[in-house]
Amino acid sequence: MQFQSNIPSQFIWPENEKPCLTKPPEFQVPTIDLKTFLSGDAEAVSEACLQVNEACKKHGFFLVANHGVNAKLIAQAHELMNDFFSLKLPQKQRAQRKFGDCCGYASSFIGRFSSKLPWKETLSFRYSASDPSKKTVEEYFLSVLGEDFRQFGVVYQDYCEAMNDLSLRIMELLGMSLGVGSKYFRDFFEGNNSVMRLNYYPPCQRPDLVLGTGPHCDPTSLTILHQDQVEGLQVFVDEKWYSVNPKQDTFVVNIGDTFMALTNGIYKSCLHRAVVNSKHARKSLAFFLSPRMDKVG
Ligand SMILES: C=C1C[C@]23C[C@H]1CC[C@H]2[C@]1(C)CCC[C@@](C)(C(=O)O)[C@H]1[C@@H]3C(=O)O
């Protein structure tokens, strides 16, 4: 393995994809107050629809505030991420992601990609809303990691259920913003399957050479991201990178490729990435909503 300034070459990105040394400008992403939108107040609804329509036609990113997700649950989800990623490697590898599967533990996708490796560890698992009595996330942690991880399963099951509920309320907003009504997309995604991903970005001595997550569009329908208070998320708009800085008590929401297709390209799924820094680890919780495949005609 070759090294350049202590960084293995597989983690070093090409010149044209490296993060800029200077922090890019902050991107002004609209913040939607979900509570006022759902209150049915005509003016609030029309304002929220206008903001979402404008944002999604351009870049597909917006923030949601007053989302109703329990703050303690969010804090627990972050705390347990620290606990999991602090485990010794052999313990984490008990959940090792298998080739071809999108679930499990991955450390920089070693073995999956050979260059431009992301500077991150991830733990991904499925959430199925099709049968509310089946606690798929609890079962995952118990079956893959064992009895000691029961509490992880309970917390992330609750977190995924909260994300699923939030995603359906956001689908109401997206339907209204496109003029097809609040039930159109909500009904389509009811009982869906999703992927929950825990992202852990260790500090890096050379944050100018690596990327936590490379430039990508999410292939799924909708992503609900909760980032900790360490900056790192960047979106690519009008041929430039901008940072989407953490905003207390909000989730970052973005359209994925599948939802872009569902809107015949009217709403955009845009490139984004995550940069790292030399001092602090960074964490994010990403919930990727997908449609029920039996509803995709
Ligand atoms: C279903 C998924 C695959 C990825 C995680 C979720 C939704 C986004 C996908 C991903 C982030 C898109 C960019 C490349 C990728 C490999 C990554 O950087 O993590 C993708 C995820 C994956 O395939 O693991």
Ligand SMILES: O=C(O)CCC(=O)C(=O)O
């Ligand atoms: O961690 C972030 O800020 C972005 C993560 C992301 O884009 C992803 O997991 O697909």
